[in-house]
Amino acid sequence: MQFKLNAKFTPKGDQPKAIEKLVEGLQKGDRYQTLLGVTGSGKTFTIANVIEKVQKPTLIIAHNKTLAAQLCSEFRTFFPDAAVEYFVSYYDYYQPEAYLPNTDVYIEKDLEINMEIERLRHAATQALIYRKDVIIVASVSCIYGLGNPDVYKKTLLTLGEGFEESRDYILQRLVEMYFTRSEVLERGKFRVHGQTLEIMPADQEVIIRVEFDGDLIAKITRFEAVSMKNLGTEKSITIYPAKHFVVDDETTQKAITQIEKELEERLDVLEKNGKLLEAERLRRRTKYDLEMMREIGYCSGIENYSRYLTNREPGTPPYTLLDFFPKDFLMVIDESHVTVPQIGAMFEGDKSRKTSLIDYGFRLPSAYDNRPLKFPEFESHINQLIFTSATPGKYEKEKSEQVVEQIIRPTGLVDPETEIRPTENQIQNLIPEIVDRAKKKERVLVTTLTKKMAEELSEYLKEAGVKAEYLHSEVDTLDRVGILENLRRGTIDCLVGVNLLREGLDLPEVTLVAILDADKEGFLRSDVSLIQTIGRAARNVKGKVILYADRITGSMKRALDETDRRRARQIKYNIENKITPKTIEKAIESIVDHELNPQVTREFIDLESIEDLPAVIRQKTDEMKIAAKNLEFEKAAVIRDEVVQLRKLKIK
Known part of the structure; x- marks a missing residue:
C-alpha cells in the first residue's frame, strides 16, 4: 500500500516552499x-506531505513519551489507512540494577511493565515486517536492544484451514515463541480444551480459536477478547512471537558454553588481583543464572548475556528497532535540539552504571554489550534524516546539507506579545490572569523551576479556586496523556509544569504562558528554553507571555530579540498578503487513538454476545484484582461493576 495523505487543508504560508525544498533534498540524496520551523508553523503537516511524496517507511523520534503519543495521534489522522504505530519504553517504573561501592549497597533490578504499551511495541515491529506504508513514532527507547529481527521473522507461525499440523506440534511451537499456557487468556498466552486451541496474540485484543479434526486444522475463528463477540473465520493467520527477544535451544546451549568460558577467564583475573570476595560473588551468581537457563531457558537479568544469545562479537552494537526497518527508510528527529543530545547521552550513562557491577563481581564484562547504541553507531543506521526544531542546535546545523526555514504560519498567527513583571508577589499577580481567562474558556500554562514547586503551586491554585493540575516526568505516561486531553477539554483551566511544557505540546486553547523566575539563568531558563516556552502561546490569536523577572538576563534578551524578529517578519507578511490571523483549530482526539486506553473497549461490551461467560467472568475478576493490587481503585471498581452485571446475566 502507498501513503495517502488525508487532510482538509492544503499547505500555506512557508509550508509549500519547505515541502518542495525537503523533497528535492531527499530526491538528490541529501x-x-x-x-x-517556529512553533505552530505546521512542521508535522509539512513532514506528512514529505512522507507522502517520497513514499518511504519512516521513523520519527521524539524526546519523551507524551510528545511521541501526540505525534502518533496526528500522523494517524493524516494517514488513516497506513500503519502508524507507537514505540516507547514499556516500563511504568524501572529501577536498573546497580552497585554503590561507597556504601556497599547492591540495588536489584525492579520494574513494572505496562502491558498495553508492550502490545503497541509488538504492533510496531510486526507492521515493519509485512507492510511498506509504515510510520513508527518512537522515543529514544528505539536505540536499546530488541533482539535479532531475522530470528524474529523466522519464528513466525502460519496456520491455515486445511493445514496438516498436529496439535502438539503447534503447542510446542507456541512455547518456543514464548507463549505460556494458562486457563485465563491474556496477551501472549494460550489455552487448550480437547481439540480446541485458543491463542491471544501479543499485539491484539483478540482471541484466535483453532479447531482440529485429528491432525488437520478444521477451522480458525477470531473473537473480541472481552465480549467473545465472533469476528469471523480466517482462511489463514500468522502468529508472531510473544517477545521480541527470541532464542532457540541450540543458541541457548551454545551461549551457556561461551558464558562458562568467560566466567573462568574473569575469575582468574579477579583472583590474581586478590579480589576473592568479588570472584566468589561472580561465581555464585553466574552459576545460578546458567542453571536457570539450562532448566527453563531463561533467567532474571538474561539481557546481560545478550551478546551470546544474539551471536554478536564483543563490542558490536545491539540489534534495535532501527534494524527492523528496510535500508531505504526516512528518519525524522523531532525537537532535535533536545532529542539529539539525549540520544548521545544514553550510552555513557549506561556504561558508568555497568562499570561498578562488573568491577565488584556482580556481572561479567560481556554485560557491557547489553546497552543502547553509541552515537556513531546510531549515525551509521541513518539513511536520510530530517531534523525538526524551532531552535536547532550546532550539531544539526553543521551536519545539514540545507536548513529550510518555516517562519510564517499558515494561520497567519504571529509570535505572542511578551511582558516582563517583577517576581514579588508573582503568584498573587498571576491568579487574576488565570481566573480571567478561565471565564473566557481559555487555558493557561505555568512553568516552574522544580517538580516540587509545580506540585505545590498546583495545590495552592486549587485552594484559590482554580481548576489546576501539575505535569512532570514522574507522572505516568498514560496519565500525562489524559491530563493534556483534560486541559484541552476544559476540565482543567491551568497546567503547571517544568520543562515538559517546552517542546511540541500542541495546545491551541492556551492564551497565556507564565514563566516564573525567568531571570534564574540556567538550563530551564536558557534562550533556547525560553523561546520554546514562549512558543506555547503561539497557537492562539490572543496568545501572550508573562515573564516574571527582576532583571533581564542574557538568555532573556536573546530570546526576546529573536521573538521580536520573527514577530516583525510575520506581521509584515500578513499585511502584505492581507491575512487576518486565526487561532489553530484542532479536533480533540484521544491521543494514540483508543489504543492507549483499554477502558474505551469496556464501554461497548455487548453482554448478549458473550458466549464463554464463565471464562469472561474469571478474566474480569483477575483484572479487578490486578487493578486493586496496583492501587488503581477506581479502575477496580469499574471492573467490579462489570463482573456484577455478568454474574446477573449468568443467573438469567
Missing part, C-alpha cells in the same frame, strides 16, 4: 536536512 543525507541530513533541517526544518527550522
Whole structure:
C-alpha cells in the first residue's frame, strides 16, 4: 500500500516552499536536512506531505513519551489507512540494577511493565515486517536492544484451514515463541480444551480459536477478547512471537558454553588481583543464572548475556528497532535540539552504571554489550534524516546539507506579545490572569523551576479556586496523556509544569504562558528554553507571555530579540498578503487513538454476545484484582461493576 495523505487543508504560508525544498533534498540524496520551523508553523503537516511524496517507511523520534503519543495521534489522522504505530519504553517504573561501592549497597533490578504499551511495541515491529506504508513514532527507547529481527521473522507461525499440523506440534511451537499456557487468556498466552486451541496474540485484543479434526486444522475463528463477540473465520493467520527477544535451544546451549568460558577467564583475573570476595560473588551468581537457563531457558537479568544469545562479537552494537526497518527508510528527529543530545547521552550513562557491577563481581564484562547504541553507531543506521526544531542546535546545523526555514504560519498567527513583571508577589499577580481567562474558556500554562514547586503551586491554585493540575516526568505516561486531553477539554483551566511544557505540546486553547523566575539563568531558563516556552502561546490569536523577572538576563534578551524578529517578519507578511490571523483549530482526539486506553473497549461490551461467560467472568475478576493490587481503585471498581452485571446475566 502507498501513503495517502488525508487532510482538509492544503499547505500555506512557508509550508509549500519547505515541502518542495525537503523533497528535492531527499530526491538528490541529501543525507541530513533541517526544518527550522517556529512553533505552530505546521512542521508535522509539512513532514506528512514529505512522507507522502517520497513514499518511504519512516521513523520519527521524539524526546519523551507524551510528545511521541501526540505525534502518533496526528500522523494517524493524516494517514488513516497506513500503519502508524507507537514505540516507547514499556516500563511504568524501572529501577536498573546497580552497585554503590561507597556504601556497599547492591540495588536489584525492579520494574513494572505496562502491558498495553508492550502490545503497541509488538504492533510496531510486526507492521515493519509485512507492510511498506509504515510510520513508527518512537522515543529514544528505539536505540536499546530488541533482539535479532531475522530470528524474529523466522519464528513466525502460519496456520491455515486445511493445514496438516498436529496439535502438539503447534503447542510446542507456541512455547518456543514464548507463549505460556494458562486457563485465563491474556496477551501472549494460550489455552487448550480437547481439540480446541485458543491463542491471544501479543499485539491484539483478540482471541484466535483453532479447531482440529485429528491432525488437520478444521477451522480458525477470531473473537473480541472481552465480549467473545465472533469476528469471523480466517482462511489463514500468522502468529508472531510473544517477545521480541527470541532464542532457540541450540543458541541457548551454545551461549551457556561461551558464558562458562568467560566466567573462568574473569575469575582468574579477579583472583590474581586478590579480589576473592568479588570472584566468589561472580561465581555464585553466574552459576545460578546458567542453571536457570539450562532448566527453563531463561533467567532474571538474561539481557546481560545478550551478546551470546544474539551471536554478536564483543563490542558490536545491539540489534534495535532501527534494524527492523528496510535500508531505504526516512528518519525524522523531532525537537532535535533536545532529542539529539539525549540520544548521545544514553550510552555513557549506561556504561558508568555497568562499570561498578562488573568491577565488584556482580556481572561479567560481556554485560557491557547489553546497552543502547553509541552515537556513531546510531549515525551509521541513518539513511536520510530530517531534523525538526524551532531552535536547532550546532550539531544539526553543521551536519545539514540545507536548513529550510518555516517562519510564517499558515494561520497567519504571529509570535505572542511578551511582558516582563517583577517576581514579588508573582503568584498573587498571576491568579487574576488565570481566573480571567478561565471565564473566557481559555487555558493557561505555568512553568516552574522544580517538580516540587509545580506540585505545590498546583495545590495552592486549587485552594484559590482554580481548576489546576501539575505535569512532570514522574507522572505516568498514560496519565500525562489524559491530563493534556483534560486541559484541552476544559476540565482543567491551568497546567503547571517544568520543562515538559517546552517542546511540541500542541495546545491551541492556551492564551497565556507564565514563566516564573525567568531571570534564574540556567538550563530551564536558557534562550533556547525560553523561546520554546514562549512558543506555547503561539497557537492562539490572543496568545501572550508573562515573564516574571527582576532583571533581564542574557538568555532573556536573546530570546526576546529573536521573538521580536520573527514577530516583525510575520506581521509584515500578513499585511502584505492581507491575512487576518486565526487561532489553530484542532479536533480533540484521544491521543494514540483508543489504543492507549483499554477502558474505551469496556464501554461497548455487548453482554448478549458473550458466549464463554464463565471464562469472561474469571478474566474480569483477575483484572479487578490486578487493578486493586496496583492501587488503581477506581479502575477496580469499574471492573467490579462489570463482573456484577455478568454474574446477573449468568443467573438469567
